[in-house]
Amino acid sequence: MNRKLYNKFLDKSFTILGLVATLIGLVVLSALLIDVFTDGMGRLSWQFLMSYPSRRPEEAGILSAWVGTVWVMILTGLIAFPIGVMAGIYLEEYEKKTWFSNIIEINIANLAGVPSIIYGLLGLGLFVRVLALERSVLSGAATLAILVLPIIILSTREALRAVPFSIREASYALGATRWQTIRSQVLPAAMPGVLTGAILAMSRAIGETAPLITIGALTYVAFLPTSPISSEFPYISFQGIFDAFTVLPIQIFNWVSRPQKGFFTDAAAGIIVLLMITFIMNGIAVWLRYRYQKKIRW
Amino acid sequence: MKSLIAIIIMAFIVCISAKTYAAPVIKIDGSSTVYPITEAVAEEFQKIEKGKTKVTVGISGTGGGFKKFCNGETDISDASRPIKPSEVDLCKKNNIEYIELPVAYDGLAVMVNPKNNWVDYLTVKELKKMWEPAAQGKTTKWNQIRPNWPDKELHLFGAGVDSGTFDYFTEAINGKGGASRGDFTASEDDNVLVQGIATDTLALGFFGVAYYDHNKDRLKLVPIDDENDANGKGPILPEYEHVVKGTYQPLARPIFIYVSKKSADRPEVKRFIEFYMKEGGKLSKEVGYIALPDKAYGLALKRMEKRVIGSVFGGHGAQVGVKIEDLLQKE
Numbered sequence: 047m048n049r050k051l052y053n054k055f056l057d058k059s060f061t062i063l064g065l066v067a068t069l070i071g072l073v074v075l076s077a078l079l080i081d082v083f084t085d086g087m088g089r090l091s092w093q094f095l096m097s098y099p100s101r102r103p104e105e106a107g108i109l110s111a112w113v114g115t116v117w118v119m120i121l122t123g124l125i126a127f128p129i130g131v132m133a134g135i136y137l138e139e140y141e142k143k144t145w146f147s148n149i150i151e152i153n154i155a156n157l158a159g160v161p162s163i164i165y166g167l168l169g170l171g172l173f174v175r176v177l178a179l180e181r182s183v184l185s186g187a188a189t190l191a192i193l194v195l196p197i198i199i200l201s202t203r204e205a206l207r208a209v210p211f212s213i214r215e216a217s218y219a220l221g222a223t224r225w226q227t228i229r230s231q232v233l234p235a236a237m238p239g240v241l242t243g244a245i246l247a248m249s250r251a252i253g254e255t256a257p258l259i260t261i262g263a264l265t266y267v268a269f270l271p272t273s274p275i276s277s278e279f280p281y282i283s284f285q286g287i288f289d290a291f292t293v294l295p296i297q298i299f300n301w302v303s304r305p306q307k308g309f310f311t312d313a314a315a316g317i318i319v320l321l322m323i324t325f326i327m328n329g330i331a332v333w334l335r336y337r338y339q340k341k342i343r344w
Numbered sequence: 345m346k347s348l349i350a351i352i353i354m355a356f357i358v359c360i361s362a363k364t365y366a367a368p369v370i371k372i373d374g375s376s377t378v379y380p381i382t383e384a385v386a387e388e389f390q391k392i393e394k395g396k397t398k399v400t401v402g403i404s405g406t407g408g409g410f411k412k413f414c415n416g417e418t419d420i421s422d423a424s425r426p427i428k429p430s431e432v433d434l435c436k437k438n439n440i441e442y443i444e445l446p447v448a449y450d451g452l453a454v455m456v457n458p459k460n461n462w463v464d465y466l467t468v469k470e471l472k473k474m475w476e477p478a479a480q481g482k483t484t485k486w487n488q489i490r491p492n493w494p495d496k497e498l499h500l501f502g503a504g505v506d507s508g509t510f511d512y513f514t515e516a517i518n519g520k521g522g523a524s525r526g527d528f529t530a531s532e533d534d535n536v537l538v539q540g541i542a543t544d545t546l547a548l549g550f551f552g553v554a555y556y557d558h559n560k561d562r563l564k565l566v567p568i569d570d571e572n573d574a575n576g577k578g579p580i581l582p583e584y585e586h587v588v589k590g591t592y593q594p595l596a597r598p599i600f601i602y603v604s605k606k607s608a609d610r611p612e613v614k615r616f617i618e619f620y621m622k623e624g625g626k627l628s629k630e631v632g633y634i635a636l637p638d639k640a641y642g643l644a645l646k647r648m649e650k651r652v653i654g655s656v657f658g659g660h661g662a663q664v665g666v667k668i669e670d671l672l673q674k675e
Contacts, residue, residue, distance in 0.1 A: 101384040101631055180417075181402075262373070262412065266383045266401035268390050269367075290369065290400045300403065303533040304380070305558040305632060 082321075086314025094315055098268035099297065103308025108316050110267045111297035114183070115252065115323060117271055117286065118293055121187035122194065122251050127244055130195050134202025134240075139228055158196035165193040166260025174261050181262040183271055184287040189257050194247035201243020205236035237338040245331040252324055255295035265300045267292040294320045367395060368612050373402035374409025374422030375508055376532070377552055378599050380631040381447055382422050385620045388627065392619075397612040405532070406508035407431075410602075414440050419607035420616075423600045424450065424508030425521075426657035441605040441653045445644045446668045447620065448628035448635055451553040451582030452513055452595040454566045459545045462486070462493045465567045465579030468594065471517045474500065474548070480525040486546070500528035501537045501549030508599075513550055516594040538563065550595075553582045554632030570594055587634045598636070598668040605651060614648075621645040636668060643672040 097107020137154075141147050169189030179185045209232050217227040233240075271286035294316060301313035372382055379401060386399040404412060406423045413421035414435040426444070427435075435442060454471070456463050470489050473479065486493040503509035505522070510530075515521040531537055534551045541547040542562035556563055567579030576591030586592035601620070607613045621644055625635035636644075656671040 098387075099383070100387055101380060101627075262402060262404065262417075264373075264400045264402040265379070266386060266399075268387065269398050290371075290398075303376070303535055305534070305555040307558065 079321075082314050082317050085311060086316070086318050089311045089315035090318055094312075095319070099266055103304075103306050103312055106301075106309070106312050108294070108297060108312075108319055110270060111292050111294045111316065112319055112323065113270050114267070114291040115293045115320070117183050117291060118187050118190065119248060119252055119323075119327065121183060121287060122190045123244070123248060125187060126191035126194050126198055126247065126251075129191070130198025130244075130247075131202050131240060133195070134199045134206065135228060135233070137199065138203045138206040139224070139232070154196050154199055158200060161256075162193055162254055163256040163260055165189055166257030168192065169257060169261040179288070181264065181290055182288045183291045185261055186258050186263055186291060186293070187287075189261055190251040190254060193254065193257060194251050197247040197250065198240075198243055201246065202236070202240050205239025205243065206232060208239060209235045234338065234341065238335045241331050241335045241338070245328050248327055248331075249324055252320070252327070253295055255293075255299055258293060258296060259299075263296055264290055264292050265296055294323070367398045368610070369398045369400060370420065370607075370613055370616055371400055371418045372420040372422060372601075373404050373412050373418045374601075375406040375424040375599070376403045377406075377424035377450060377507070377509060378422035378447065378601065379403050380554075381599075381624065381628045381633060382420075382601065382620075384627040384631050385616075385624060388623060389616055389619050393612075393615075397616070399616065405506050406511075407506055410434070413442070413602060413604065414438055416440055416604070416606075419604055419610075419613055421602040423602055425511050425597070426600065426655050427602065428521075432655075442602045443605060443608060443648055443652060444655045445601050445603065445617070445621070445648060446598045446636060446640060446672070447601055447624050448599055448633040449587050449596055449668075450599050450633055451587045451592055452509065452516075452550050452597070453553040453556045453582050454548065454550050454568060454595070455541050455556060455563045456548050456566055457541055457543075457545045458562065458564045460547075460564060463548075463564075463566055465569055467569045467571055467579075468517060469571070471568070472519075474498065475502075475514070475524055475528075476518050477523050477525055480527050483525075497546050499540075499544050499547045500525075501540045501547055502528050502530055503534070503537075503551060504530050504532035507532060509550075509552065512597050513595070516597075552632075553634075557632050568592070568595055584634055588637065596634075599633075603648070605653060608648065608651065617648050618645065621648070640668050640672060647672065 094107050095112070096109050097105065098110055100106040137151065166189060169185060173179045173185040173188050174181060213231050213235065214227055217231045267290055271289040271291060273286065298313045298316040298320070301309040301316065372386070382401050386401055390397065390399055406425055409418070409421045409423065410427060410431040411434070412418050414431060416438055454466060473483060473489055484498055485495055486498050487495045503513065511521045514524045518524060529540055534555045537549050537551050538555055538559050541549045542559065556565055565581060567581045569579040570593050575593050576586065580586050580592050582592045582596065587596040590596070603613070603617060608617070621641045625638065625641055629635050
């Protein structure tokens with residue numbers, strides 16, 4: 047009887063402990079959000095979003111920074127997502143277990159823990175200097191893409207592993223090749239999990255400052271990358287990816303280190319913009335995941 | 345579906361992208377101390393150019409800036425100290441010739457907590473006693489500096505070791521650029537130093553005077569006495585007239601931009617430098633620095649027109665107690 051009571055007590059206490067653990071994260075997050083919003087909300091305006099940086103805090107804006115962030119994020123996704131997913135599929139579905147494959151796997155897991163500034167040094171050496179891409183949007187996006195690759199690969203593998211093996215066997219039984227099985231059965235089923243990994247990866251990339259500062263992303267940029275669609279022939283231009291850029295975290299970092307108090311308010315407002323972009327990005331991914339989940343019918 | 349979203353996002357970017365021209369870009373990088381002035385000049389310059397020229401400014405620190413500059417990656421380098429021998433060699437190796445132009449004075453302010461009621465002034469010797477390499481682990485109490493000061497711990501705050509500010513301060517106080525004790529709180533971000541000194545009654549630190557101007561209520565400025573009556577008797581504060589007249593010594597220094605000779609021949613770079621020399625004084629005052637005398641800007645502009653290559657400091661790095669117009673006139 048006593049034993050039963052004790053177990054009940056344990057059960058209850060774990061529930062409470064779990065709740066407290068959850069709340070700690072939430073309380074810290076909301077404290078941060080409240081602090082940033084009270085500081086920066088008043089500064090947030092159309093003028094702030096549509097102006098270039100300035101020496102006067104009240105005239106300074108964040109246009110070049112947030113457009114730069116959107117550019118870099120889209121390009122990072124376009125580079126990292128296909129490579130990461132393909133690598134994940136290969137490692138999970140095709141690769142034979144040998145000592146070599148073990149080394150690859152351990153290294154990918156280790157790469158996920160390498161400090162981001164190391165990726166910046168790699169980007170500086172490889173993209174900026176050797177490939178002579180200069181300090182362009184492309185250099186920045188390629189550096190961030192390498193930074194988030196391990197996350198995408200690992201989460202793709204997790205997602206593929208979660209697809210029941212019976213699905214694959216059923217597909218093979220009907221005469222499908224390996225590629226047909228992966229393409230039409232396994233990958234669609236794994237897609238929600240793959241997308242969750244991609245969300246995490248992009249959310250990490252958007253806040254990175256150190257690797258971009260290392261490759262030499264600039265602080266003061268008062269123009270935007272060349273627009274990808276133009277009114278003149280040939281209507282599409284890739285010039286933008288070779289243009290100089292700045293991103294939100296760098297602009298925020300710079301404002302926080304300035305002496306004038308007005309720049310602190312600007313920085314807080316910049317953080318709100320960064321949070322909003324992260325939120326929109328995650329929203330798109332959640333919506334995509336939802337669509338894929340609905341499509342799965344076995 | 346995904347492509348549809350991509351199109352929507354791209355279309356959105358297009359809508360807000362300003363109409364762009366293939367405008368030439370002036371690339372600037374370097375010191376965070378000079379950054380606010382260059383940013384202000386770039387801002388005003390781009391307004392009058394109306395999109396004809398683009399200017400980008402980065403912050404890699406004086407040393408990092410020179411590395412890029414001497415690799416031919418930038419047109420102009422911001423520097424809070426003159427170029428050093430190792431950087432002169434690197435530039436020579438890559439065939440980069442440069443024109444050195446002073447843009448303003450920066451006073452290094454020595455600061456304590458407002459609750460500190462014992463420090464009335466400091467001599468350069470006393471500062472050296474605090475900061476010299478031999479002080480590490482030994483000079484740890486205020487009463488070791490002056491016996492009638494309290495028997496309390498001394499907490500030091502200073503600029504990060506990669507900055508030109510650190511190089512200059514150590515040159516001025518310890519007699520050798522970069523030579524300092526290592527056991528102090530170092531930060532590249534001066535606001536961290538402001539915060540540190542403002543919350544610690546036993547603190548002492550140094551940084552650019554612009555940061556003092558915006559935090560007057562939280563810091564106490566310490567007058568400095570170099571015990572050399574030739575440039576002002578007694579302890580002196582880093583105020584405008586003392587810095588310009590050269591009596592706030594040895595902690596006032598000129599700050600520079602270096603222009604690559606190859607870039608200087610481009611018309612937009614020439615226009616930019618002319619604008620910098622014309623408006624730089626006014627703009628540097630606005631962002632918290634001390635303008636050079638008008639004469640100095642005129643001399644600097646002549647230097648640019650005549651393409652005078654090299655440094656007036658002979659490539660030896662930071663040098664203490666110089667009046668920039670004297671040096672320029674010597675040429």
